[in-house]
Amino acid sequence: MNLRTKIMQFIHRILGTALSILFLVWFLSGLVMIYHTFPRADRADKRAKMDLLLSPENLPSLDQIEGRLPENERISDITLNSYLGQTVFHVRTDKGSYDIPADSTERLPVIDWNRIQRVASLWNASPVAKVDSLYALDQWIPFGRLKEDFPIYKFHFADPERHELYISSKSGEVLQYTDKDSRLWAWLGAIPHWVYFTSLRQDAELWIKVVVWLSGIGCVMCIAGVYLGIRDFRLARRRNRMSPYKKFWYKWHHILGVCFGLFVLTFCFSGMMSLSRVQDWGLKAKLDINPAQELRKMAPSPLDYPLDYRTVLQAYPDRIRQLEWGSFGDIPFYIVQTDTADLVVNANKCDGISLLDLRPEEIRSVLSRIHGIGTTADIKRMDAYDTYYISRKRNLELPVWKVSIPDVDNSCYYINPRDGQFRYVNTPSRWNHWMYPALHSLSLKFLVDHPVVWNIVMWGTMLGGMFVSLSGVWLGIRYLLRKIKQRKKKA
Numbered sequence: 001m002n003l004r005t006k007i008m009q010f011i012h013r014i015l016g017t018a019l020s021i022l023f024l025v026w027f028l029s030g031l032v033m034i035y036h037t038f039p040r041a042d043r044a045d046k047r048a049k050m051d052l053l054l055s056p057e058n059l060p061s062l063d064q065i066e067g068r069l070p071e072n073e074r075i076s077d078i079t080l081n082s083y084l085g086q087t088v089f090h091v092r093t094d095k096g097s098y099d100i101p102a103d104s105t106e107r108l109p110v111i112d113w114n115r116i117q118r119v120a121s122l123w124n125a126s127p128v129a130k131v132d133s134l135y136a137l138d139q140w141i142p143f144g145r146l147k148e149d150f151p152i153y154k155f156h157f158a159d160p161e162r163h164e165l166y167i168s169s170k171s172g173e174v175l176q177y178t179d180k181d182s183r184l185w186a187w188l189g190a191i192p193h194w195v196y197f198t199s200l201r202q203d204a205e206l207w208i209k210v211v212v213w214l215s216g217i218g219c220v221m222c223i224a225g226v227y228l229g230i231r232d233f234r235l236a237r238r239r240n241r242m243s244p245y246k247k248f249w250y251k252w253h254h255i256l257g258v259c260f261g262l263f264v265l266t267f268c269f270s271g272m273m274s275l276s277r278v279q280d281w282g283l284k285a286k287l288d289i290n291p292a293q294e295l296r297k298m299a300p301s302p303l304d305y306p307l308d309y310r311t312v313l314q315a316y317p318d319r320i321r322q323l324e325w326g327s328f329g330d331i332p333f334y335i336v337q338t339d340t341a342d343l344v345v346n347a348n349k350c351d352g353i354s355l356l357d358l359r360p361e362e363i364r365s366v367l368s369r370i371h372g373i374g375t376t377a378d379i380k381r382m383d384a385y386d387t388y389y390i391s392r393k394r395n396l397e398l399p400v401w402k403v404s405i406p407d408v409d410n411s412c413y414y415i416n417p418r419d420g421q422f423r424y425v426n427t428p429s430r431w432n433h434w435m436y437p438a439l440h441s442l443s444l445k446f447l448v449d450h451p452v453v454w455n456i457v458m459w460g461t462m463l464g465g466m467f468v469s470l471s472g473v474w475l476g477i478r479y480l481l482r483k484i485k486q487r488k489k490k491a
Contacts, residue, residue, distance in 0.1 A: 005228070011220060023218065027469055053080065065078075129157065150169070161179040208275045225261055252471055270439035401417055
């Protein structure tokens with residue numbers, strides 16, 4: 001046995017003994033995460049609790065709203081909604097954020113216990129079993145940024161689902177909403193898989209370092225195992241055997257490792273890349289600008305929209321939960337959020353209501369001011385997912401305009417003509433795709449287009465990795481027991 005093989009055996013044995021239980025947990029929890037993730041109070045839940053925006057007759061113009069801002073601040077972004085009986089403009093400027101009541105005679109409500117209770121009743125009408133005042137993060141709100149909301153009120157509801165609701169004492173906003181099933185699945189899936197333990201996750205920088213280092217060390221273990229597995233397989237083939245090992249656990253750890261070791265390595269590596277980027281390794285974009293940021297910088301001021309927002313409210317009476325100002329480049333629009341769908345209204349026309357429908361010539365005009373591309377951009381309608389615009393859950397809309405630009409970064413945009421949302425792809429982001437979602441979630445076009453095949457491949461590789469890890473756990477335990485016995489004999 002040469003020195004290289006001895007080193008590989010030492011690395012694989014020591015690291016395998018230390019990490020095999022972690023890998024087993026990662027694979028088991030990964031299977032759960034195919035169907036269940038970490039619970040959250042998402043935007044759709046929050047929007048459903050808003051009041052309907054009423055008739056716009058008494059609503060102010062945006063000039064009046066800007067007049068109530070501090071001097072020399074200009075509106076850059078606005079969202080309008082109504083909550084607990086008060087209509088409020090949520091305004092962003094280049095210097096800060098402001099909540100401005102639509103009625104100039106009103107003031108923003110005081111976030112007191114009475115309001116907190118009103119918010120809680122919107123989410124759950126069941127009796128409240130108890131309320132905790134939290135001054136420390138817990139398992140369902142493990143994010144360090146939430147410390148600014150202390151104390152956080154945690155409502156325990158006396159309903160069959162045992163719902164728990166977290167509300168900020170500072171803003172009155174709902175931070176989290178869980179039930180017993182979502183908490184159970186999180187303990188079996190997201191928490192162990194993402195290492196989402198409160199003491200660690202509240203320090204985001206430390207959490208990233210721990211996960212990246214664990215995954216990186218795991219990759220070293222896998223590389224050593226793949227090397228040894230192939231070497232031993234070649235030795236066994238000379239004797240017309242599948243494995244040189246006769247003992248059950250050694251034999252099947254070797255056979256499964258040869259079959260699935262490469263998948264275990266790719267899952268581990270891509271898990272590391274979920275919190276890292278190829279840009280951190282020196283593969284950076286070559287353009288001097290960030291095209292996505294430049295596109296957003298072109299947004300017109302909400303005060304310059306040709307179509308008045310009150311006209312939009314009149315067109316959809318008693319249907320709108322929230323109105324948001326948006327744009328694609330310098331093309332303005334309104335995002336009309338209702339209970340059933342989001343409608344995007346073209347704000348470039350003041351002579352009536354029409355839904356947004358971006359045309360190739362409009363897209364070319366906008367992008368030419370960023371890339372200076374003139375007529376060299378290739379714009380095609382895309383009716384099916386491709387390699388870099390893909391979603392297993394089918395939550396990316398089609399059709400979209402695919403815009404390919406022959407620059408140093410091979411820039412490409414996927415632009416939804418109906419809502420102005422876009423995805424920008426360049427060389428580094430293509431590498432990021434292959435390093436993480438393609439390897440970790442099998443976000444590959446053929447598999448996504450054939451869900452049954454995706455499930456077979458994912459379950460097969462995950463179960464294979466699980467059994468490799470399980471046999472590694474047993475061999476690690478046996479190895480530790482042998483070492484303990486040896487020490488006792490020496491003693």
